[in-house]
Amino acid sequence: MSYGGRTGGVGPEVALGQRPAGPLSGRCVHRGRHTAAGSPVRLGVGSVLRVACPSPAARRRVPRGVPAPGAPRARCARPRPVRPRPRSAHLPDGDDATETARSPRGSHRRPPVRRPCVDAGAGGHPKSGLDLSRQSRETVPVTPRLNDTPYVVALDVGGTGMKAALVGADHAPLHRARRPTGRDEGPDAVVDNVLSFVTELRETGLRRYGAEPAAVGIAVPGIVDDATGTAVYSANLDWRDVPLRDLLAKRLDAPGTPIALGHDVRTGGLAEGRIGAGAGTDRFLFVALGTGVAGAIGIDGRVEPGAHGGAGEIGHITVRPDGPECGCGRRGCLEVFASAAAVGRAWAAACGDPAATAADAAEAVTAGDPRALAVWRDALDALAEGLVTAITLVDPRVLIVGGGLAEAGETLLAPLREAVRARVTFQQLPTIVPAALGDAAGCLGAGLLAWDLLSAEVSSR
Ligand SMILES: [Zn+2]
Numbered sequence: 001m002s003y004g005g006r007t008g009g010v011g012p013e014v015a016l017g018q019r020p021a022g023p024l025s026g027r028c029v030h031r032g033r034h035t036a037a038g039s040p041v042r043l044g045v046g047s048v049l050r051v052a053c054p055s056p057a058a059r060r061r062v063p064r065g066v067p068a069p070g071a072p073r074a075r076c077a078r079p080r081p082v083r084p085r086p087r088s089a090h091l092p093d094g095d096d097a098t099e100t101a102r103s104p105r106g107s108h109r110r111p112p113v114r115r116p117c118v119d120a121g122a123g124g125h126p127k128s129g130l131d132l133s134r135q136s137r138e139t140v141p142v143t144p145r146l147n148d149t150p151y152v153v154a155l156d157v158g159g160t161g162m163k164a165a166l167v168g169a170d171h172a173p174l175h176r177a178r179r180p181t182g183r184d185e186g187p188d189a190v191v192d193n194v195l196s197f198v199t200e201l202r203e204t205g206l207r208r209y210g211a212e213p214a215a216v217g218i219a220v221p222g223i224v225d226d227a228t229g230t231a232v233y234s235a236n237l238d239w240r241d242v243p244l245r246d247l248l249a250k251r252l253d254a255p256g257t258p259i260a261l262g263h264d265v266r267t268g269g270l271a272e273g274r275i276g277a278g279a280g281t282d283r284f285l286f287v288a289l290g291t292g293v294a295g296a297i298g299i300d301g302r303v304e305p306g307a308h309g310g311a312g313e314i315g316h317i318t319v320r321p322d323g324p325e326c327g328c329g330r331r332g333c334l335e336v337f338a339s340a341a342a343v344g345r346a347w348a349a350a351c352g353d354p355a356a357t358a359a360d361a362a363e364a365v366t367a368g369d370p371r372a373l374a375v376w377r378d379a380l381d382a383l384a385e386g387l388v389t390a391i392t393l394v395d396p397r398v399l400i401v402g403g404g405l406a407e408a409g410e411t412l413l414a415p416l417r418e419a420v421r422a423r424v425t426f427q428q429l430p431t432i433v434p435a436a437l438g439d440a441a442g443c444l445g446a447g448l449l450a451w452d453l454l455s456a457e458v459s460s461r
Pocket of ligand 1: 317326329
């Protein structure tokens, strides 16, 4: 299975959340995005924290650990929702620039809901797909071990390249870096490249902030066991049962540093659903149309991993039982027809240029080439079939389309909406929108995994 090529729509600014209203109202107005930073609070299981979060300005003025004048003694330890700077999926690291494809987010977002801050385990805290069920649901008044550390290390390991960042508590990247994965050097070398990259990022953080990273989050392709931190299988990286979390813990020689491991598409979906195109919605389905097709099922700010880490593999929904064989061993799977790679192959065959890509096909569609229109229609029909099955199962409020094929924008999405609409009967149509974070989604999602893990650790003390 292959999930590469997740580059999706390009970079609209991510508008999120509400600023805390003043004067303090006695309720946290953050919509469930929390951090380990700040003063702890005491909560019983299922109890609701009815205190206000100080304003960001107040937080900046007041030294850590010192209550702001007039602030309640117990305050929400979670950061306000972030507003990452606009970014383009195609720009060099650290160079946020023009927006070219803003998501029509306003059309699908529900009215902002002011949620009370609640215990992380009591249902009000959007979590990642990590299994936190074993964590205590009681938040106790302890000082987080890494309370003063302002960043986590986030890394997205792709088939050809790795994207990394130091991510702040507001989920905005503070520093970004890339390097090749080094797949040609073999699976052991890839592991070493991952470990040394994280080590370098940690050293960068130490130089900049004088502190260890609060946590590390890594997204990898293939089958991932979140609970044990094991990369179970990756065809792209030729990995089998790589205990990445343990290996990294040894390499870092920083005992106790929380390390989260996540599946790349689910991790990207986590970011899209929480701080990207799906921000503000309670149920979403993220679909990445890249080298393959994969999905992420979002529920209340977290992504469902499934019982065995296989939830969301919609690329292997059978849409044409007599179709070509898929890499999974079955025939007629969705990704055989509707991945960016599949569309590129189909267009290459149709136009006679073996180097033609899905982007070329989209261009030819825009130009009205009848051969391209036939290729496009075939892919859209298959995609709509697969998505209707997914919609029937998941009933998402928002369907986020990302990956390389989604870079075609409305050339893809406009006919896709119609094709889905024509196929549903009783199902409610979700709002279909382009991904908003581009190829930064995996890295930003890895940062969310790390902060979530840290937050859960603090909550369990
Ligand atoms: Zn398949």
